[in-house]
Amino acid sequence: MEHFPIVLALLRAAVRDKPATALQQAERLREALRNAGGVDEAKAIDDVIESAKPGSAGKMVPSRVVRSRAVSAGEAMTANTFPPVDKETSAPLAEILTVDRLAELEPPLLNSRLALAVDHLTMQWAGAHELQSAGIKVPRTALFFGAPGTGKTRLALWAAARLGLPVVLARLDGLTSSYLGTTARNIRTLFDFANRYQCLLLLDEFDGIAKLRDDPQELGEVKRVVNSVLQAMDARSPVGLTIAITNHESLLDPAVWRRFDARIEIGLPDASMRQKIIERYVQGFKIKTGAIRVLTWLTDGYSGADIETLCDFIKRHMTLNSKDNPSVMAAVQLFLDLSASNHKNPIREALQRDEAHWFQQALDYHDIKIVQADIGEATNMTQSSVSRVLKRYPERV
C-alpha cells in the first residue's frame, strides 16, 4: 500500500492521544487490510493497537515499520538456519539473532537529532519499494561510529527489530585468521550467507578487519582483506541491508568509509539525555528527582553504558543497606573508590576532595539547574546543613 508508513505514523500518534475512537478506526483499517491480503500491514497495525492498550505502558514494543520487500531479498530464515563456519576450524563466522530475541531489547535513548536521523534511515528502508519504482537508488548501508558504550550495537539491533529482520552478527574473532587468504575467504562466505537470506548484516567492531593495516609485515594480506570487504559490500548493496559499527573510525580504509550510504556518529549523551537514561535505569527505585539531577551533573562525560553500571551499583548498594537508609551519594562515593580512573576528571576530583567543593561545583553547573535542595536529596542532608557546608567553601562570598 502506497504511503503506508505515513498511515502508520498517524495511527501511532492518534492512539496515544485519543484511544477510544482512534483504536476503533485502527481496528477497522486492520480488518480491511487483512481482507485485502495485506497480512504484513495488518500485523503492523496490530502492534500499534497492542502498544496503546492499558498495561502495555512502559513496555517498549518496537514500533514496527512495514519493511518493503525491495530492501531485503532472499529466503526467510527458519529455526534450522545455522550460521556459516570457517572451513578449517569450524568456528562460526556469525551469530544469528532472531526477531523474537531482538524484540525484547529496549532502544537506546538518543537525543532528538540522532533519533530523527535513525528514524529517517529506517523509514527509507521501509519505503524502499517506492524509491525503487521511482528509479531512485535505495541506500542499504550504514556506518555507526562513536565513543565506546554509547549504544551503537543496541541501536543497530533495535533498527533490525523495527524492520522485523533477523540479524546476522559477524564474529570478528571467527572471521579473522592468521592463515594467508583465510580471512578474505571467510568474509566472502559470510556475505554469501547474508545475501541468501532476508536479514540485516551487522559488522560489529568493524575496524577489527581494517586494524590489521598497522602491521607492515601483513601489508599484502591486509590489502587482500580490505579488497574482499569492498567487493563483498558492492555485491551486497543491491540485495540487503548492512550496518557496520566502529569505535575507531579513523582506522577505516577511506575506500571502505566511502562505501556507506549513511554515516551516523553516536556521541556521548548530553545532560538531558543523561537524565533520561538515569531515570530509565533507576526506574522502580525510590530515588528523588533532586538526587537524579545531581547524578546527571556528576555523570558529565559518561557513556550510556557507564551510567547503567553506576545505576546498577547504586541500586545494589541501596538494597543491601536498606535498613540504614543510605544516601545516593554514599553509594556514588563507594563506586568511585572502587572504580579508580586514569583519566583526569574535575568532577571526580571535586567529589573525592570534600563536600564544600563538590556542592559548589554542582551548583555552578550550567547544563541543568541544581539547587541546594537537590544536593540535600542526594546526600540525605537538610537544606540548612547543605547551606552550612557551603559556607566552608573558600571562594564563597
Ligand SMILES: Nc1ncnc2c1ncn2[C@@H]1O[C@H](COP(=O)(O)OP(=O)(O)OP(=O)(O)O)[C@@H](O)[C@H]1O
Ligand atoms: N543511549 C543509551 N540509552 C540507554 N542505554 C544505553 C545507551 N547507551 C548505552 N546504553 C546501555 O549500555 C549497554 C551497552 O551499549 P552498546 O553495547 O550498544 O554500546 P556500544 O556503543 O556498542 O559500545 P562499544 O563501542 O563498546 O561496543 C546497552 O546495552 C545499554 O544497556
Ligand SMILES: [Mg+2]
Ligand atoms: Mg558495540
